[in-house]
Amino acid sequence: xxxxxxxxxxxxxxxxxxxxxxxxxxxxxxxxxxxxxxxxxxxxxxxxxxxxxxxxxxxxxxxxxxxxxxxxxxxxxxxxxxxxxxxxxxxxxxxxxxxxxxxxxxxxxxxxxxx
Numbered sequence: 001x002x003x004x005x006x007x008x009x010x011x012x013x014x015x016x017x018x019x020x021x022x023x024x025x026x027x028x029x030x031x032x033x034x035x036x037x038x039x040x041x042x043x044x045x046x047x048x049x050x051x052x053x054x055x056x057x058x059x060x061x062x063x064x065x066x067x068x069x070x071x072x073x074x075x076x077x078x079x080x081x082x083x084x085x086x087x088x089x090x091x092x093x094x095x096x097x098x099x100x101x102x103x104x105x106x107x108x109x110x111x112x113x114x115x
Contacts, residue, residue, distance in 0.1 A: 002095050004030055007056070009100040012036055023093055027053060027086035039104055044087040049076035051086040054099040059084075061094035077103050 001020040004027065008016040013036055021030035028051050031038045039050035046068050055062065059082040065073065069088045073079060078101045086098075 021091045052076040056097040058096035
C-alpha cells in the first residue's frame with residue numbers, strides 16, 4: 001500500500017503524519033480515515049478550495065485534474081504548480097509527500113466569524 005507523508009501543519013498535524021492508503025482513494029478520504037481533519041466545506045463536491053493541498057513528491061503519479069478542479073484551484077490561496085484539491089486527487093501505487101497549506105479560503109466559515 002502506498003504511503004502518504006503529510007508534512008507538519010501547525011493545527012492539523014503539528015508533527016507531520018505518515019499514513020497508508022489504498023489505491024484509488026482520494027487524498028482527503030485517506031487523511032480523514034486517519035484522523036487528519038482537512039477542511040472540506042463543500043463536502044467533496046469540487047465546489048470550493050478548502051481541501052487544497054500541494055503534492056511535493058509523487059505529483060506526476062496522479063491523474064490529471066479535471067477542468068472543474070482546475071477552475072477551483074485558480075481561486076486557492078497559495079496556489080502552486082503541484083496544487084490539487086485533495087477531494088479529487090486519487091492515490092495510485094506511488095508514495096506521496098503532501099503539504100497542507102497554512103491557510104485556506106472558507107467563505108462560509110468567514111461569514112460566520114463576521115456575523
